[in-house]
Amino acid sequence: ETGVTQSPTHLIKTRGQQVTLRCSSQSGHNTVSWYQQALGQGPQFIFQYYREEENGRGNFPPRFSGLQFPNYSSELNVNALELDDSALYLCASSLGGVSPYNEQFFGPGTRLTVL
Amino acid sequence: AQSVTQLDSQVPVFEEAPVELRCNYSSSVSVYLFWYVQYPNQGLQLLLKYLSGSTLVKGINGFEAEFNKSQTSFHLRKPSVHISDTAEYFCAVIYTGTASKLTFGTGTRLQVTL
Numbered sequence: 001e002t003g004v005t006q007s008p009t010h011l012i013k014t015r016g017q018q019v020t021l022r023c024s025s026q027s028g029h030n031t032v033s034w035y036q037q038a039l040g041q042g043p044q045f046i047f048q049y050y051r052e053e054e055n056g057r058g059n060f061p062p063r064f065s066g067l068q069f070p071n072y073s074s075e076l077n078v079n080a081l082e083l084d085d086s087a088l089y090l091c092a093s094s095l096g097g098v099s100p101y102n103e104q105f106f107g108p109g110t111r112l113t114v115l
Numbered sequence: 116a117q118s119v120t121q122l123d124s125q126v127p128v129f130e131e132a133p134v135e136l137r138c139n140y141s142s143s144v145s146v147y148l149f150w151y152v153q154y155p156n157q158g159l160q161l162l163l164k165y166l167s168g169s170t171l172v173k174g175i176n177g178f179e180a181e182f183n184k185s186q187t188s189f190h191l192r193k194p195s196v197h198i199s200d201t202a203e204y205f206c207a208v209i210y211t212g213t214a215s216k217l218t219f220g221t222g223t224r225l226q227v228t229l
Contacts, residue, residue, distance in 0.1 A: 004158070033215070042119075042205050042219030043159070056214050090158055098214035100147040101166055106158035 002027055004093050004107035012113045013081050021076045021110045023091035031055075031097055032074040033104060034066060037088040049074055050097055078112075086114045117141055117210050121220035128227055130198055136191040136223045138206030147209040148189040149217065150180055154202045162204075165189065176200070201227045 005024045013019050025032055031050045035043035045058035049068035063079040072093070078085055088111050092104035120139045128134045140146060147166050151159040163174025170182040180191045189206060206220040 031215070033217075035217070035219075040221075042121075042207075042221045043217070045216045045218070048214065048216065056216055058216070092159075092217075094215065100209040100215050102215065103161060103164075104215065104217065106151075106160070108156075108158045 004091060004105050006089075006091055006107040006110050008110060009108070010111045010113075012115065014115050015081055015083060017081050018077065018079045019081060019112060021078075021089050021091075021112070023074045023076070023093075023107060025072045025074070025091075025093035026095075026105050029093035029095045029105070030072050031094045031102070032068055032072065033092045033094075034074070034076050035090040035092065036060075037090060037109070038084075039087070043090055046076070048098070055098055081114045083114050086112060088112075117208070117213075117218055119206055119208050119218055119220035121206055121223050123223050124221070125224045125226065128196055128225065130227055130229055131195050133194050134192065134196050134200075134225065136204050136206075136225065138189045138191065138220060140187050140189065140206075140208045140218075142187055142208075142210065145211040147211075148180075148182055149207040149209075150174065150178070150189075150191050151205045151207060151219075152202050153205065153222075159205065162191070196225070196227050198227050198229070200225060 033048040034046040037043040047057040088109040092106045094102040094104045150162040165182045207217045
């Protein structure tokens with residue numbers, strides 16, 4: 001069984017640019033959540049997708065957007081990058097929707113550096 | 116506001132000594148509680164969770180935690196640590212009514228030395 005994978009592993013961008021991060025869910029998982037982990041901090045919830053629909057959003061501006069595809073893979077898009085967007089971006093997949101009883105499995109993350 | 120507090124940013128401990136990592140959360144509603152471990156350059160791995168039932172939960176790698184509702188705490192313990200336990204540990208909470216949104220603490224760095 002393949003776990004959660006993310007690409008790319010590292011990425012360097014400049015302020016004002018746009019970036020797309022990708023996540024492949026664990027096999028059969030229909031829910032994906034994205035988190036931002038700044039250096040020295042705990043992860044912060046960005047948003048969650050369940051069966052291709054956004055199902056909850058954290059305190060992030062609209063320039064953070066996402067998609068979930070029919071195969072349940074997902075993208076995180078960030079427009080107009082700012083220096084404070086530099087962080088490790090984690091995605092987590094789970095099975096069966098939005099119940100807290102469904103364990104979230106995390107990918108290794110994408111390290112984004114904004115210069 | 117919903118928040119999770121891990122007061123200890125770093126905990127140094129000698130190998131084979133016991134350790135406790137503290138976690139407190141703010142709450143006026145029911146919660147679900149988790150501990151995750153993060154090794155360098157890796158994602159998060161679930162150590163243990165409290166969803167309901169017994170307040171003492173056991174997890175992987177010999178860790179356990181106890182849910183104390185009156186003190187709104189969920190401290191993580193291990194009776195004897197190993198060098199390989201050196202990592203960052205995060206306490207996380209799902210508050211009732213927030214679907215499966217995890218709210219994390221800022222983490223505790225456990226440093227095990229000989």
